[in-house]
Amino acid sequence: MKTSPKTYSVEFLSKPLTDVLLVATVVFTASLFGILSRPVGFLAAIWPANAILLAMMVRNPRLSTLTNWLAAFVAFIAADLITGNNFDISLRLTIANIVGAVVGYQLFMRLAPEDRELSRPISIVCLLAISVLAAASAAAVGAGAALMLFERSLIVGFTSWFTTELVNMLIILPPILTWQGIPDWLRGRRHYTFFEALPVISLVVLTLCSQIIGGPGAFAYPIPALIWCALSYSLFTTATLTLCFSVIQIIALVHGFQYVTLRDDPLAANISLRIAIALIALGPLAVASVNAAREELLERLNHAATFDSLTGALSRGTFLERAEAMLINANGSVAVLMLDVDHFKSINDRYGHFVGDQVLAQVGNAAMKATRPGDLFGRLGGEEFAAILPGVSEEEALAVAERIRLAIESVRVRHPDGAIVSTSASLGLSLKSPGNTESFLNLLSRADDALYLAKERGRNCIEIKLAA
Structure with a gap:
């Protein structure tokens, strides 16, 4: 029997190929940058390739395939060979680089997703621990290559490799791991005032002062500005400024350019200062992380105080406060609407409170969708809701109320036993004409009277009570 030749989807093949090219290109470019920063006689001053490779894999675990790791391996070797190293030394250096990245990846993937994004204060401690272990792993493998390449002792090779790798991870990983898309200020959606930009300005000024004044402690001059930035900006912005x-x-x-040697051995002094720079970088990151966690908590508390957790409508206190302010500032007529879910107690008694909560949640959602963009809608308590409709005539207010009534009438909730639970609502309206000085509480009271009238007249209907 003749069989047709196998065909492969271009889409199926293109994605892995794109990933391979992406990983190889990024690693190759970052490696060339690191090699060009290498001082005569020792390892690179800045080696971003390992940290970038690790961050890519952690941010997108889909990239962590054997093929992509091999692509990174080849890219490391290619960059080294192009710049003049022999294959034996390039192979040893590359194995060390890959080992450090793999160890870091395995450790990061054991963390919770929020810790991989450095969104909790404890995440910074995890970042430090993983960076230490990954740097030590790479240094343990690469110390021998450093001995061959630069004729240094194994201890010096290990120490220098470890400190270089540690500082690179601590300053390069955070901006990539905390990246949440293009910042608003780059999109032109956010413009900082002079006072909002002062933390960055102070950082620039103090960094320049550290270069001009010099001395062994000059690298610490910008620390207050870094802390100020951490208290003022997002975690990503702080991480980026710390990197710079x-x-x-x-x-x-x-x-x-600025430092004086504190010891007879300049290499030992450089290693010590590298460690100091790495640990200084942790300070603003920790402060920014704590500040971000605090702001998130305040935002949650504010949301909990503002919105009803079950229905998503405004909470009673927030609704009454905003409605009062809206009424005071309104120029035209204003309508106040109250609604009550019909026979809600019987729904709870027959189907249980879980189904009752689902009914309330869907009623609140359906009613909010039926209101207009400028209207306020809140839950007053239990099965009772209210809305304030600015700038409406009597006919327009009745139209909005009817739209809400029909939306609630269409709500359907499925009981676990398969039964379909439906409901309806009674609505009451009051209207304030322009120039009327009636208070919001009086309007609400009139709407409540109209609501009870709707219940007396058979429910699932709308009644309006005009001012006397």
Whole structure:
């Protein structure tokens, strides 16, 4: 029997190929940058390739395939060979780089997703621990290559590799792991005032002062500005500013722009200062993380106080406060609407409170969708809701109320035993004409009277009570 030749989807093949090219290109480019930063006689001053590779895999675990790791391996070797290293040394250096990235990836993937995004204060401690272990793993493998390449002792090779890798991970990983898309200020949606930009300005000024004044402690001058930035900006922005600060300090350290040697062994002093820079970078990250957690908690508390957790409508207090303010500022006529779910107690008694809560949630959602964009809708308590409709005539207010009534009438909730639970609502309206000084509480009271009239007249209907 003749069989047709196998065909493969272009889409199926293109995605893995795109991933391979992406990983290889990023690693190759980052490696070339690191090699070009290498001082004569030792390892690279800044080696971003390992941290970038690790962050790519952690941010998108789909990339963590054997093929993509091999692509990174080849890219490391290719960058080294192009810049003059022999294959044996390139192979040893590459194995060390891959080992560090793999160890870091395995450890990061054991964390909760929020810790991988550094969104909790404890995440910064996890970042430090993982960076230490990954850097130590890479250094343990790469120390021998450093001995061959630069004729240094194993201890010096390990220490220098470890400190270089540690500082690179601590300054490069955070901006990538906390990236949430293009910031609003880059999109032109957010413009900072001069006072909002002061933390960045102070960081620039103090960094310049550290370069001009010099001395062994000059790298610490911008620390207050970094803390100010951490208290003022997002975690991503703080991480990016910390990266810029650290890169400037490392370049100054390597090229001797500002520092004096504290020991007879300049290499030992450089290693010590590298560790100091790495640990300084943790400070603003920790502050920004704590500040972000605090702001998130305040936002949750504010949301809980503002909105009803079951229905999503405004809470009673917030609705009454905003409705009062809306009435005071309204120029035209204003309508107040109250609604009550019909026979809700019998729904709870027959089907249980779980189904009753579902009914309330869907009623609230359906009613909110039926209101207009400028209207306020809130839950007063139990099965009772209210709305304030600014700028409406009597006919328009009745039309909105009818739309709400029909939306609630269409609500259907399925009971676990298969029964379909439906409901309806009675609605009451009151109207305030322009120039009327009636208070909001009086309007609400009239709407409540109209609501009870609707119940007396058979429910699932709308009644309106005009001012006397």
